[in-house]
Amino acid sequence: MRNAQSNHTVSSVIFLLLCCCNYFHRHCEAVQLEQNLDLYVEPYTFDVTKRQNFCGLQAKVDADEVDLRTVLSGKYLNIAIMSGKYENTDSNGNFVDSTDLGLCVKIFDEIATRGNFTWKESYIVQDEPPEGKDWTDLLLWSIEAYDVSVDWWIPNSNRIANGATIIKGWLDASTIIVSRVTSSSDETESEFSFFNWGTPFTSSVWIAIVGTLLITALVSLFVEGLSGIYAPVQGNIFSVFVSYLHHCLLVVSGHIDHIPLTHAGQILSFSIAFFAMLLLAAYTANLASFLVIEKAAANTLVDTVNDIVKSGKSICVEGGAATQKAIQNTYDSAILVKKGDDEESLLALGKGECDYAVMPLSNFESSRIKKDINGDCNLKRIGQTFQVEEAGFATYSDAGVLCTSMVRDVLNVHMQDLHDEGWIEKAWNDYYEQIQDIDDPKCFDDSSSVTKESEETLDLINVGGIFLFHGALVCFAILLFVGEKLLARRNKNDVDESDTRTDKLPISVSDMRKSHVPGKNKLKPVVNAAMRESAVLRMSGMNGTSRMNSFEEISTEVSQMREDLDNVTQKVDHLTYLLTQALQNGIPKDSFQDDYVSA
Secondary structure, three states, X not given: XXXXXXXXXXXXXXXXXXXXXXXXXXXXXXXXXXOOHHHOOOOOOOOOOOOOOOHHHHHHHHOOOOOHHHOOOOOEOOEEEEOOOOOOEOOXXXXXXXXXXXXXXXXXXXXXXXXXXXXXXXXXXXXXXXOOOOHHHHHHHHHHHOOEEXXXXXXXXXXXXXXXXXXXXXXXXXXXXXXXXXXXOOOOOOOOXXXXXXXXXXXXXXXXXXXHHHHHHHHHHHHHHOOHHHOOOOOOHHHHHHHHHHHHHHHHOOOOOOOOOOHHHHHHHHHHHHHHHHHHHHHHHHHHHHHHHOOOHHHOOOOOHHHHHHOOOEEEEEOOOHHHHHHHHHOOOOEEEEEOOHHHHHHHHHOOOOOEXXXXXXXXXXHOOXXXXXXXXXXXXXXXEEEOOEEEEEEEOOOOOOOOHHHHHHHHHHHHHHHHHOHHHHHHHHHXXXXXXXXXXXXXXXXXXXXXXXXXXXXXXXXXXXXXXXXXXXXXXHHHHHHHHHHHHHOXXXXXXXXXXXXXXXXXXXXXXXXXXXXXXXXXXHHHHHHHHHHHHHHHHHHOOOOOOOHHHHHHHHHHHHHHHHHHHHXXXXXXXXXXXXXXXXXOHHHOHHHHHHO
C-alpha cells in the first residue's frame, strides 16, 4: 500500500515537472520571438546603423584561426525581416505561430542553427514600402541599418552598384509569363451570321465588285455583241447582256466560259480574268484570316515578353519590384498594370484587368495551388523565361569598415550546404503541401486546354451563310425555270420564227441572171441572214432563255438546223458550179464579183 502511494506521488511530481517545463519552454519561446525595439531605426534614414563590427572575426578567418562555418558561433546578428507571404507575421510584426515562422525565416533559422549564432532576440519586422518608395529603396536602407535583410531579394545592376550583396538564392526568381487560358467548356461561343462569308471585304468593296461586273458586261455587249456577225436581232439585247454578265460572274469564280472574237474583246477578257484572279486570292486569304485566325485569337501563342509588348497587350506586375524595373528598362512601350504583389496580379489577370502577368517562378508556383487564386484552374505558364534569377537574403558590401562581407560569406557557405543536401527542395515541398488546397492535377498542367482541332478547323457556325446563300440561289433558279416553262407553254403558238430563219436562198439560174442587174445584190443579203440566224442560235444557247424551252423543242430545233445546213451546203456547191459555167460562157467578171466574194 505504501509502495502504491509512493509510485503515485512520483508520477504526480513527474507530471508537474513536465507541465512546468512546457510552460517555461513556451514562455521562453514567446520572449525570444518578440521584436527588439531597441534595434528600431527610422525607415529610409541612413544616419543611424545597427550593423556590428566583424573585422576582428574576419582577421581570424584570414589567419586560419577559425573555420568560416563557425566563426559566428555564440554571436548574434541584428536582422530586419520583411513582412510578406513567406514570413508568418501579423500586422503588428509579431509571428502568428512560434512553431511556424514562415518559409523564409525557417531557412534563415536553419542557417543560424548550423552556424551556432542567434537572431531571435535581435530582429525587427519591416512592412512593405510606402507610397513614393519602392523595394529597392527598402533593400538599400535595410542592409545599411542591419547586419542582414531577410527576404527574397532579386539582384540587379542598380542594387549591386549601391552596395547590396545578394546571398545565394533560396527562391527561384526566374521571370515567367502567366496567361489566363480559356478552357473548351467556357470558350466563347461563335455567333451565327448569314453574311459571315462576306466579312473579308467591306460593303464598299462588294458594291465596287458588283458595279465592275455590270460595267464589264455592258462593255462586252458593245465590243462583242454589236459587232459583225454577233449583231443581235431586235428584242434580244437584254438576253445577250445577261449572257455576258453570266460570263463575268463565272470568271470571278475562277472559270472562263467565253471566247472573244474581236481584239477588243480579247483585251477585255484578259482584263476581267486578271482582275478575278487577284480578287479571288485576296478573298481567300482574308476569309482564312477572319474565320480561322480570329477564332483562335484568344489562344494566340505568346512566346516572349517582346511578343506581348509588340501586340499592345497589358501586363500585370508587382509595383516597385525588380520585375517591373527589368521590363521597363527593356521595353519603354510596355503597358504595365501595377499591383500590390504577385497574388494580386494573378487575381487581376483572372478578372481580365490585364492580358498577361509576369512574375518570379516560385511565386507563381506557390500561388497557383490555392483555390482563392486559381480556383478555376485557368492560370498557365506560357512562353520563354524572361530572366533567369535567384533571390535570397542580402547584406551590405563592406570589406573594410565593419566587415559585413564576412557575414555574407558565412551565409553563402551554409546556404550552399543546404542546396547540396536537398534541404531547400524539401523545405519548399513541405511548404507547398502545407498551403495547397487544390487536388486536381490538371490545374498544374501548363499545356493548352484548347484542342488542336478547335484551333484549326471551321464549323457550320462560321461557314453556314455560304451554304444558305447557295441554297437560296438554287431555289431561285428552280422557280425561274418553272416560271419560264409555264410562260413558254402559254406563248408556244405565238412564236414567229420568220424573222430569224431563211428557208430558201435565191440561187436558181433565173436568180443568177437577176444578180447581173446593176444595183441588185441578191446573194449578200441571203448569206447575212444565215449568219444572223447562226448568231441568234448561239446567243440563245448561252443564256438558255430563248425558244429552246423543252427537250422536244431542242430536238426539233437541232434537226431543223442540220437540215438547213445540208441545204446550204448543197446550194453552195451548186452555186460554185453555176459560177464556173458563167465564167466559161463569157459573162463579165465585174457583174458577179461582189456576190461571189460575199458568198
